[in-house]
Amino acid sequence: MNRAKPRVLISWIGRNDLNALDGNGLGPLASTLTAVEFDRVELLYNYPEDEVKPYLVWLAEKVNADFQAHAVSLSSPVNLGEIYQQADSHLARITSSGPELSILLSPGTPAMQAVWILLGKTRYPCQFYQSSLEQGVQKIEIPFELSVEYVPAASGLSATKISQLAEANAPINAAFDNIVTRNPRMQTLKAQAQILAQREVPVLIYGETGTGKELFARAIHNASSRASNPFIALNCGAIPSELVDSVLFGHKKGAFTGAISDKPGVFQQAQGGTLFLDEFGELEPVVQVRLLRVLQEGICTPVGGTKEESVDVRLITATHRNLMEAVSSGAFREDLFYRVAVGVLHLPPLREREGDLSLLADTLLAGLGDQDAALKHKKISPDAKNIILKHPWRGNVRELQSTLLRSALWCQGDTISAEDLRQSLFQMPEKESGITQRDVSQGIDIQQLIGQFAGDYIRRALDCSGQNKTRAAQLLGLKNYQTLNNWMEKYGIS
Template identity: 70%
Template sequence: MGKNEAGRTGTVIIKQRVLVCWVGGNDLKAASGGEAGPILSTLRTVSVDNVQLLCSYPTERVEPYLEWLHEQVDVPITAHYVSLSSPVHFGEIYQAASKHLKQLSAPGNKLSILLSPGTPAMQAVWILLGKTRYPATFYQSSLEQGVQKVEVPFEIAAEYVPAANTISTDKLVQLAGLDAPVDAAFDSIVTQSERMLALKAQAQILAAKQVPVLIYGETGTGKELFARAIHNASPRTAAPFVAVNCGAIVPELIDSTLFGHKKGAFTGAIADRPGVFQQAHGGTLFLDEFGELTPDVQVRLLRVLQEGTFTPVGASQELKADVRLITATHRNLMQEVALGCFREDLFYRIAVGVLHLPPLREREGDLLLLSEKLLAGMASQDASLSDKKISAEAKNLILQHPWRGNVRELQSTILRAALWCQGDLIASNEIEQALFRLPQAASDILSMDVSQGIDIQEIIAEVAGHYLRKALTISGNNKTRAAGLLGLKSQQTLSNWMDKYGIE
C-alpha cells in the first residue's frame, strides 16, 4: 500500500507537525508542468510531518495531482474529499474545515494552515477557526513573495450559526411533522440551533394534544423548562403545574408524597396532607428523575395511570387523578427496560410523546448566544452587572469548554466571572477562574463512599459514555477505528455500546 492509499483511510497521526489546506486550482495546474503551486512551494520551505488536504474538485482531477505531489516530497499525505454545493458557501466550508481540524487538534499536535489555495471564503474560514477553536500557525504562498508565515493581528471570537435562523416557522413545524403554531410559552427557551428549534415545534404540538410526555436529557439541558413551556401552551395552563424530583424523595415517604396521607396514617402524620397528584388536579404533574423510582413504586404508579384513581395513605376512599403527566430522566429507559430494571408497561404509558434534548455541546450556534442572554438576564436583576461584556478571548474559552453541566453550568460560570470581574470587560482569565475543573474520572470513581450508597450502573454509563465520545472524536466518527481504539472487536459491538449508553 502506497502513502496515498494509506492516507485515504482517514487515520490521523497524533503529536506531529501537521499542515492543513485546501487543494487549489494553481496546485492542480502544477502537475501539468506549470509553476510549483502553493502546496509544493510550502512543503519545500516549511518542515512538517503530516499533510492533510481537503479536496472539493472531482476525484479525476485530484488523483493525478496527488500522485505527482508524492513524487516531489517525502511526507505522508492524506486527501479528504469534500462535497460542497458551492466553493463560496461559508456554512458548508466551515463545517468541513472544522470537522477535520477537530480530528487533528489532538494534544501535542502542532497545526499549521496554508491560506493561499482555495477561494476567499475558504481563506476566511481558516482564519476564523485558526484564531478561535483550533489555534494554528498560518502560512501563505505567492509567486511574488514566496512562502511566508502570516501574523493575524486581531482578537476574534466566532461560533458557527446554523441556517435555522433563516428557516420559517412553517418550515420548522413541517420538520416536527404536524401543522401547529409556535406559542409564546416557548420564548424563554433561547436557541438558534436547528435541532432545538425543531424540538420546540414538536413540544408545541405535544402541548396541544395533552398526551403524556417523556423528556430525555443530561442534567442542566432544560428538561423542566420544556415541561413548563408545554404546560403553559396547553389547555391546562390556568391549572396548577407541580414539579417533583423523584430522586430526592425519601423512600419511606414516596407514597405519601405522590398520593398524600390521612392524619394518623403513620408516626408523624399529624394532619391530612394532599399528595402531588391531588395538588396537580386539573393541571400538569412533572416527575423529574423519573428513572430513579423503584420497581414497587412503578407498580403503584402504573395502577394510577391505568385506572385514573389513587388512594391516600391511611384512607379508604379513592380519589380521581385528573393530571397531565410529564416525566423526565437522564437515564436510557429503553435500556433499563431491556435489563429488567424498569417496567415495560409503565414505559409505554409515559412515553407517548418523547423529546430528546441534546447537550449544550451539540447545540450548534447556541453557546455564545446563551452566554450573552444569561449575562443580560443577570444585568436586569443587578444594576452593578449592567455594563458587563464578554471579551473575544473569553468567548473562545467558553467555546472550547465541554460544559458537562450544560446550561446550568454555563449560567453559574458566567455569574461567577461577572461578580469577580473588576472592570466592564470579562476577560479569559476570569472565565478560567470561574470554571470548575473536574478531577480525573478514575480518581473520583475509585474513591466513592460505598457505605453511603452508589449507583454502579450510572458510574459505568458515565465512564463508557466518556470514552465512547472521545474515541469517536479522535477517529472522526470512524466506527471501525473507534472500536479498535477501545479494544472492541467490531464496529457492530461499538454500535451496540452506543445504543446502550445513548450516544448519538
C-alpha cells in the same frame, strides 16, 4: 508581653463526619483536628440532634480540642441565601474578638463551600484548610482575589438575591420564546413540543442534567389548555424511599409517626393541571406499580386512607437515564414506560447545539443583569468567548449559568476577561466508563470511539513493555508486532 492571637477553626459538620461513627475513617473534621492544633473550634450543623450528639461525644474522645457546636436552621443544605446568612452571622460573632481565623472547606455541601470562600476572601480574611483521603490535611491557597468593587456588593446582597442569582430554575411563566436557540435540531424540538402542548398526551423528556428539561415542561404546560391550573414539579431522585407514597399520593392524619394532619400528594396538588416528575428513572419498581395504576385508572388512595380519590393530571416526565436499557434489564416496567413515552423529546447536550453557545452566554448574562443592577453592564470579552466555545459544558446550560455568575461577580470592570472565566470554571474528571455510556440514539462515531479505546490500551501496553512492540503485542493478545503496527497506523496512534 503580648499574647498570640487565639487560633479558631470554623467548619460545618458533614455527612462524611457523621459516617465516622460507623467506622468509616475519621472524617475530614476529626482528621484536621488530629493534624492541626487550634485553641477553639466552632462547629455548625443542620442534622438532627440524635445524629449529631453521639458524634460530638465521639469527637471529644478522639481529639483534644475545645469545640462548641451550634445547630443551624436551613430549609435546604443548598439554599445559598440561608447558608450565607448563617455563616455570616457566626463569622461576625467569632471575629469580634480578633482571633486568627481558619475555615475548613471539606465538610458540607458545595453551596456551603462556595459561601465559605466568598466570605473568607472578602469580609473575614482567613486561612483555608481542606481534608481528603487522597491528599490528607492541607492548608490551601485560593489563587484569586475578589475584586474591590464586589466586596461592598457582597455585604449588601440579601439572602433572597443570592439565591435568585445562583439558581437557574425555569421561570414559572416560561414560554417557548424562553428557549433561546439558533440550532436547527433545537428549533425542531421546539416545534414538536408546541404540537404536544395542544394534545392531552403524556410526554417523556430525555436529556443530560442542565439541558432544559423543566424549561420545556413548563413551556408545554403554559401553552396547553391546562395553563390556568397548577404546574407541580417533583424531583423523584430526592424523595426518601419511605416517603415516596406519601409525597406522590398524600396521607391521612395518623397514617405514620409525624403525620399530624391530612396532606395532599403531588397528584392532588396538580389536580386539573400538569405534574412534572423529574429524574423519573429513579423510581423503585414497587412504586412504579402503584404509579401505573394511577395513570391507568385515574384514581389513588392516600397513605392511611380507605377511600379512593380521582385525579386529573397531565403527566410530563424527564430523565437522564436510558429507560429502554432499564426496561431491557428489568429495572423499569415496560408497561409504565409505554404509558409515559407517548410524546418523546430528546434534548441534546449544549456541546452538540452548534451556534447556540455564544447566543446563550449573552442571553444568560443579560438575564443576570436584569436581576441585579450591579451586573447590569457586564459584557464578555472575545478571549473569554473563545474559552466558552471550547469548554465541554458537561453541566450544560446550568453549568454555563453558574460560571457566568461567578465570572460577573469576580471581574473588576464591566468586561469579563479570559482570566475571570478560567477562575470560574470547574474542571471535572472524565468518567472512566464514559466511552461505553454514550447515547446511541443521538448518533455516535464508533470508529472514533474504538480508536480512543484501542489507543489507551496500546499506549499502556507500550509503557509496560518499555516500548518493546513485540512484548506489547503479546500483552494485548495480538499476533505479532506487525499487527500492532497496523492498529497503530489505522487509529493514528504514535
